Amino acid sequence: MRTRMSALFDALLPVIATLAALAVGAVMLLILGVSPVTAYAALFDGAFGSFNAFAETLVKATPLLLVALGICISFRGDVINIGGEGQMIVGALLATWVGLTFTEVPGWLIVVFAMLAGFLGGAVWGGIPGLLKAYFNVNEILSTVMMNAIAVQLMNFLLRGPMIDPSQAQLASKIPQTARLLDEFHLARLAPTRLHAGALIAVGLAFVVYILLWRTTLGYRIRAVGQNPHASRYAGIKTARYMALALILSGAFAGLAGAVQVYGVNYRMITDGSASGFTGAAGFNGIVAALFGQLHPILSIPASILFGALLVGANSMQRAIQIPSALITALNGLVVVFVVSSEIWRRRRQRRRLAVAKEEETPGRPTPPEVQKEAAR
Amino acid sequence: MTTEMILVGLAGVLAAAAPVIFAVIGETISERAGVINLSMNGTILLSAMASFGVAVTTDNLLLGFLMGMFVGALVALVIAFGNITLRQSQVAIGFVLALICRDLSDFLGNPFVGQPGPRLPFAPIAGLADIPVIGTLFFRQDLMTYASYLFIILAWVFVYKTRPGLMLQGIGEKPAAAFVRGANVNRMRYFYTILGGAIIGLAGPTFSLSVKAGWKGTLSGLDGIGWIALAITIFGGWNPLRAAFGAYLFAFLQWLGLVLQPSLPGVPSQVLQVAPFPLMILTLLLVNIGNAEWVGRTLAALPEPTRRFIARGLRAMRASPPAALGVPFESE
Numbered sequence: 001m002r003t004r005m006s007a008l009f010d011a012l013l014p015v016i017a018t019l020a021a022l023a024v025g026a027v028m029l030l031i032l033g034v035s036p037v038t039a040y041a042a043l044f045d046g047a048f049g050s051f052n053a054f055a056e057t058l059v060k061a062t063p064l065l066l067v068a069l070g071i072c073i074s075f076r077g078d079v080i081n082i083g084g085e086g087q088m089i090v091g092a093l094l095a096t097w098v099g100l101t102f103t104e105v106p107g108w109l110i111v112v113f114a115m116l117a118g119f120l121g122g123a124v125w126g127g128i129p130g131l132l133k134a135y136f137n138v139n140e141i142l143s144t145v146m147m148n149a150i151a152v153q154l155m156n157f158l159l160r161g162p163m164i165d166p167s168q169a170q171l172a173s174k175i176p177q178t179a180r181l182l183d184e185f186h187l188a189r190l191a192p193t194r195l196h197a198g199a200l201i202a203v204g205l206a207f208v209v210y211i212l213l214w215r216t217t218l219g220y221r222i223r224a225v226g227q228n229p230h231a232s233r234y235a236g237i238k239t240a241r242y243m244a245l246a247l248i249l250s251g252a253f254a255g256l257a258g259a260v261q262v263y264g265v266n267y268r269m270i271t272d273g274s275a276s277g278f279t280g281a282a283g284f285n286g287i288v289a290a291l292f293g294q295l296h297p298i299l300s301i302p303a304s305i306l307f308g309a310l311l312v313g314a315n316s317m318q319r320a321i322q323i324p325s326a327l328i329t330a331l332n333g334l335v336v337v338f339v340v341s342s343e344i345w346r347r348r349r350q351r352r353r354l355a356v357a358k359e360e361e362t363p364g365r366p367t368p369p370e371v372q373k374e375a376a377r
Numbered sequence: 378m379t380t381e382m383i384l385v386g387l388a389g390v391l392a393a394a395a396p397v398i399f400a401v402i403g404e405t406i407s408e409r410a411g412v413i414n415l416s417m418n419g420t421i422l423l424s425a426m427a428s429f430g431v432a433v434t435t436d437n438l439l440l441g442f443l444m445g446m447f448v449g450a451l452v453a454l455v456i457a458f459g460n461i462t463l464r465q466s467q468v469a470i471g472f473v474l475a476l477i478c479r480d481l482s483d484f485l486g487n488p489f490v491g492q493p494g495p496r497l498p499f500a501p502i503a504g505l506a507d508i509p510v511i512g513t514l515f516f517r518q519d520l521m522t523y524a525s526y527l528f529i530i531l532a533w534v535f536v537y538k539t540r541p542g543l544m545l546q547g548i549g550e551k552p553a554a555a556f557v558r559g560a561n562v563n564r565m566r567y568f569y570t571i572l573g574g575a576i577i578g579l580a581g582p583t584f585s586l587s588v589k590a591g592w593k594g595t596l597s598g599l600d601g602i603g604w605i606a607l608a609i610t611i612f613g614g615w616n617p618l619r620a621a622f623g624a625y626l627f628a629f630l631q632w633l634g635l636v637l638q639p640s641l642p643g644v645p646s647q648v649l650q651v652a653p654f655p656l657m658i659l660t661l662l663l664v665n666i667g668n669a670e671w672v673g674r675t676l677a678a679l680p681e682p683t684r685r686f687i688a689r690g691l692r693a694m695r696a697s698p699p700a701a702l703g704v705p706f707e708s709e
Binding site for chain 2: 080082132135136137138139141142143145146147149150153154156157161284327334
């Protein structure tokens with residue numbers, strides 16, 4: 001009974017953390033002289049208030065889910081991928097190039113190839129830090145962050161130069177954007193809203209990633225290397241290869257998110273000079289959604305919807321009560337902090353419970369030093 | 378381009394490197410004690426914003442710099458508390474703090490965007506400034522640049538030549554041994570993390586009150602510098618002198634990019650803007666390559682003189698982190 005209660009508590013912890021973050025946000029709203037009730041009512045209404053609003057929430061949730069799926073793979077392999085932003089951009093660039101170059105090919109074929117191109121672009125961008133980590137022990141947190149910066153400049157260069165919309169190239173304004181994709185290349189709309197087939201692709205892939213991680217040798221090895229690289233090595237697993245693969249796959253899903261964003265929502269690429277101008281910070285928020293979903297692909301689905309709702313709702317809250325947009329980003333940041341720290345807290349409780357169970361098994365014997373080291377980490 | 382212009386340009390490089398120097402020295406001290414401060418990118422932005430805000434409102438530069446150190450120390454305190462007391466992952470706490478400090482600087486700094494503010498005046502050192510070449514290069518700077526020279530030397534002497542510095546190395550390398558020698562490991566880690574954080578916090582005001590005076594939000598060009606400083610710390614092999622060399626090299630390459638741009642019309646501006654990032658990945662690669670097992674195996678197959686030559690080169694570049702970096706210490 002006690003274990004079931006604490007399992008329930010663990011599952012609800014992210015929700016509690018979100019509520020706590022919203023409570024802190026309420027204090028900030030009060031300081032600004034805005035009623036938190038009005039503000040949060042506007043937030044909820046904007047995210048779920050109508051059929052259209054809910055569809056918009058799902059549109060925002062789609063790239064989050066795709067990035068989160070990749071994060072599930074890499075974090076399970078104990079590889080930290082902070083490069084989702086860059087991987088999205090490179091995937092989108094490659095997919096856009098496919099759609100703008102092969103205009104004579106039937107639409108459905110282009111969509112398939114574009115999605116594959118996005119997958120490939122992200123895989124390459126995640127693969128570079130992955131190989132560096134696996135074979136040269138280069139810290140992947142730093143290298144993925146730097147790959148983000150490189151991807152942004154690559155995008156700025158391509159959209160101002162080789163890939164610029166020919167009609168913009170003749171104008172004086174020279175807005176850095178590509179030409180619009182042909183109508184038959186767009187991902188199908190699911191309802192008379194902006195909701196597109198990409199959402200279905202993402203949900204379908206969530207099940208694929210679940211099978212990959214828990215029903216295939218590849219997934220088993222990635223998780224084994226993540227849990228204990230030394231033991232995996234002695235078991236004959238080529239640890240470096242699976243570390244690299246974890247980051248390659250993780251990048252590939254982020255790249256796919258970029259491709260889906262172009263073919264389902266924007267129909268072209270446009271840059272304001274920053275990464276989040278294109279990605280909407282999905283590369284970072286996807287990490288949070290994955291952690292929120294306890295690094296489980298299926299649980300990541302509701303987690304992404306929740307964060308999509310927060311993003312859409314925050315926008316309409318801003319329109320409704322005229323508060324500075326920076327408060328919204330700060331509010332999102334608060335949710336991130338609360339969720340991630342609650343996740344860490346949950347893991348710590350879990351370890352302590354395991355340690356207690358172990359001690360009960362072997363009364364009187366001191367815990368071996370290896371276990372202590374594991375528990376401390 | 379005259380010699381005088383090049384000299385002035387190089388003097389500018391020394392000034393531009395000053396904030397990065399503070400950041401890498403603070404990080405080096407924190408990591409020497411075994412605690413990674415991954416929040417650096419956010420800390421620098423937040424301290425730049427807060428110190429600019431304080432300096433504008435009070436019209437007092439000193440208060441601005443103190444505010445920067447306070448912000449840096451406060452963020453470091455959160456990391457130390459999370460890691461040492463709560464035993465949480467330094468990477469998770471640090472990364473989340475990096476994001477939230479960045480967002481906070483954007484949000485809280487809104488009223489100060491684009492405002493004119495005070496700026497640290499140039500303070501040529503009488504006598505020294507008139508020495509040819511060296512005077513122009515080193516002694517016609519502002520106070521923070523002089524402070525950056527001083528910090529490099531002080532940090533190096535402290536880490537390698539004093540007893541407390543030896544203890545600092547000990548708590549990062551072998552905390553258990555340091556504990557047996559009578560060090561209160563966790564209290565010292567708290568102290569050095571906060572000290573390192575305060576020094577990192579100096580980087581913010583050195584930007585917003587001197588090198589890139591003013592506050593322009595997160596698009597001010599400061600965003601990203603903290604990540605580069607983290608890479609330079611690794612490049613520096615946790616040695617203040619080598620880390621400072623890395624910071625100067627980085628500032629020099631940036632300056633070179635600006636100077637060369639007009640003479641290379643064929644190269645798009647993005648290439649020079651982006652150059653530091655692949656270079657940093659390359660340096661991380663060079664620093665680590667000597668540690669990879671397969672490199673050793675490949676080298677063994679080469680003829681002896683070649684092998685020895687390459688191995689010596691790799692050893693010179695190699696750097697290993699403090700052994701207990703990122704691992705919480707428990708005394709039992």
